[in-house]
Amino acid sequence: MSGSFELFDHTADVGIRVSADTSAELVRAAGEGLYAVIGELETTGDPQAVRLEFSADERAILLRDYLAELLVLFECEQRIAADVEVTVFDEKCLGVIGQMAVVDKARSVFFGEVKAITYHELAVRRTENGYEATFIVDV
Amino acid sequence: MGNEYTGPLERINDFSWRIPRSYKPGMRVDGIIYADDVLMNTIKQDKSLEQVANVACLPGIVKYSLAMPDIHWGYGFCIGGVAATDPEQGGVISPGGVGYDINCGVRLIRTNLTLKDIDPHRSRLVDRMFEIVPCGVGRTGKIKFKGGELKRLMEQGSPYVVKRGFGWDSDIEATEAGGALPDARPDYVSKRAYERGAGQCGTLGSGNHFMEVQVVDQVDDPKAAEAMGLAKGNIAVMIHSGSRGLGYQVCDDALKDLRDTPRKYGIELPDKQLVCAPVRSPEGERYFGAMRAAANFAWCNRQIMTHLARQVFEEVFARSAEQLGMALIYDVAHNIAKTETHQIDGKALELCVHRKGATRAFPPGHPELPPRYRAIGQPVLVPGDMGRFSYVLVGQPPAMELTFGSCCHGAGRLMSRGAAIRASKGRSIRKELLERGVIARARGRTGLDEEQPEAYKDVLEVVNAVHNSGISKRVARLKPIVVIKG
Numbered sequence: 169m170s171g172s173f174e175l176f177d178h179t180a181d182v183g184i185r186v187s188a189d190t191s192a193e194l195v196r197a198a199g200e201g202l203y204a205v206i207g208e209l210e211t212t213g214d215p216q217a218v219r220l221e222f223s224a225d226e227r228a229i230l231l232r233d234y235l236a237e238l239l240v241l242f243e244c245e246q247r248i249a250a251d252v253e254v255t256v257f258d259e260k261c262l263g264v265i266g267q268m269a270v271v272d273k274a275r276s277v278f279f280g281e282v283k284a285i286t287y288h289e290l291a292v293r294r295t296e297n298g299y300e301a302t303f304i305v306d307v
Numbered sequence: 308m309g310n311e312y313t314g315p316l317e318r319i320n321d322f323s324w325r326i327p328r329s330y331k332p333g334m335r336v337d338g339i340i341y342a343d344d345v346l347m348n349t350i351k352q353d354k355s356l357e358q359v360a361n362v363a364c365l366p367g368i369v370k371y372s373l374a375m376p377d378i379h380w381g382y383g384f385c386i387g388g389v390a391a392t393d394p395e396q397g398g399v400i401s402p403g404g405v406g407y408d409i410n411c412g413v414r415l416i417r418t419n420l421t422l423k424d425i426d427p428h429r430s431r432l433v434d435r436m437f438e439i440v441p442c443g444v445g446r447t448g449k450i451k452f453k454g455g456e457l458k459r460l461m462e463q464g465s466p467y468v469v470k471r472g473f474g475w476d477s478d479i480e481a482t483e484a485g486g487a488l489p490d491a492r493p494d495y496v497s498k499r500a501y502e503r504g505a506g507q508c509g510t511l512g513s514g515n516h517f518m519e520v521q522v523v524d525q526v527d528d529p530k531a532a533e534a535m536g537l538a539k540g541n542i543a544v545m546i547h548s549g550s551r552g553l554g555y556q557v558c559d560d561a562l563k564d565l566r567d568t569p570r571k572y573g574i575e576l577p578d579k580q581l582v583c584a585p586v587r588s589p590e591g592e593r594y595f596g597a598m599r600a601a602a603n604f605a606w607c608n609r610q611i612m613t614h615l616a617r618q619v620f621e622e623v624f625a626r627s628a629e630q631l632g633m634a635l636i637y638d639v640a641h642n643i644a645k646t647e648t649h650q651i652d653g654k655a656l657e658l659c660v661h662r663k664g665a666t667r668a669f670p671p672g673h674p675e676l677p678p679r680y681r682a683i684g685q686p687v688l689v690p691g692d693m694g695r696f697s698y699v700l701v702g703q704p705p706a707m708e709l710t711f712g713s714c715c716h717g718a719g720r721l722m723s724r725g726a727a728i729r730a731s732k733g734r735s736i737r738k739e740l741l742e743r744g745v746i747a748r749a750r751g752r753t754g755l756d757e758e759q760p761e762a763y764k765d766v767l768e769v770v771n772a773v774h775n776s777g778i779s780k781r782v783a784r785l786k787p788i789v790v791i792k793g
Binding site: 177179206246277287 | 353379380386407408443445499502503505512514515552555556558559562563566579580720723724725726750752753754757
């Protein structure tokens, strides 16, 4: 199982394209893509498990809502998901148990803030080899 | 590739264009774009004109869907878009017409200092500004507001923080809407938004936000410049920031809350990102109330940074801010929705005016202007890039008829952030700026690269388009000499 992401250009903002063998890996890699826009983030201390659940009518919206929650946890609590276990990801529901660890500001390198996960060109698709997602973050 | 606009575009005159309402089903009004031929050639390359046409489909839209010359592709609305809706005719409010950074805006503070006064202190000035003004990812300020205080701050806007000692009474009059939109509803702001905003009032942020020390390099309208206290060779401070995480979260919450609202009210939209609700609906009132609270937060944010800038100047020049003449010239919002009175077919109507990447530009004599600007018109602040120039303009009478009293807000990007970083390989943007006489500091590793001057259009092209169309008039040009960024 594997997932990866790449950043792509968008006029004033940043796009993230994610591909993965499974939908669970897609969720994990999407989170990594988001963090990569913010900086090279290092953590300190033991992670704590946090259960996150989302409901909507499409997978793309579920993924966006999850990423928006990661952004809030980073900004309000300075915690990032060191690891994630996806318990469910279908058309209606996304469940994740995130191992949330505190960001070590001294060892991290910051690039810039992410304001929001937009709905612009937001997509989750099945491909021959697994899944693909795109989303654009407002920076 | 594939994004180029291929729809109809009729030339009205040398500085404006029309997308006729016949272009697509659902358009209720024409689209009007203010740009010259050169700018239009660039504008046509992305989907922003399609977005102008989409906005023309919003229920209750009045007269036209507008775009300023710094238009570019946004989310739902284009950046540089202006749309007014009539609440009495089912007019809607749309978070996409405001943007994530609610009341992102610009303010300009004058000083009595000249370049000669500043020169020996430039390094110290930039170092102290960089230390005192929190900027960059995760930086919070020393000035903190608890839950109840944050609530009052959002209700009362700038007057609240001025009363707390973070500014002068005269700052309030020199701020659009007096730095406080009425009917703000902090109780409609989510807990998450409070949490994001808690330590961020008085912080710059990152991206294209900045604090700059600038020198007045050219004066085009001496009378208006004098009314603002600007003269050639004077030093001024420009601040560009918004409502920080609190505003971003208010927008994010609204986009989520309003997902099903168009269906509920039978509103058909050509783009889901134009999600909206009638102004006179519980959903519309909830967003409008929370947005006003976030707008007031943004004015407080820029007000506190004004206080910090004055502190830095007092320390570096060993004189009080009053002795240094550091009065606020003006503060304008460029991402906002407001209730404003406009004359439509001879009738005064209360409209909901969305300005997304557009600045209010009221003309001389407008009752909302402070007395000292009644004769010249409202100051319009148009930041350029950190290597070239920014401009001060004043609103002109045609703006009320043509653009709901609106004008451009900036230069507009020419390069994506990624392209700018790639174009910086093997170069030192900091050194290049220094060679241009600009000392710059940024927290983020790629901040200066992403924001390099070449990443932006020449703001003069944009400014000339609004000047020549009669919407606004050039007053002064300012050149950056000290820049801090997140």
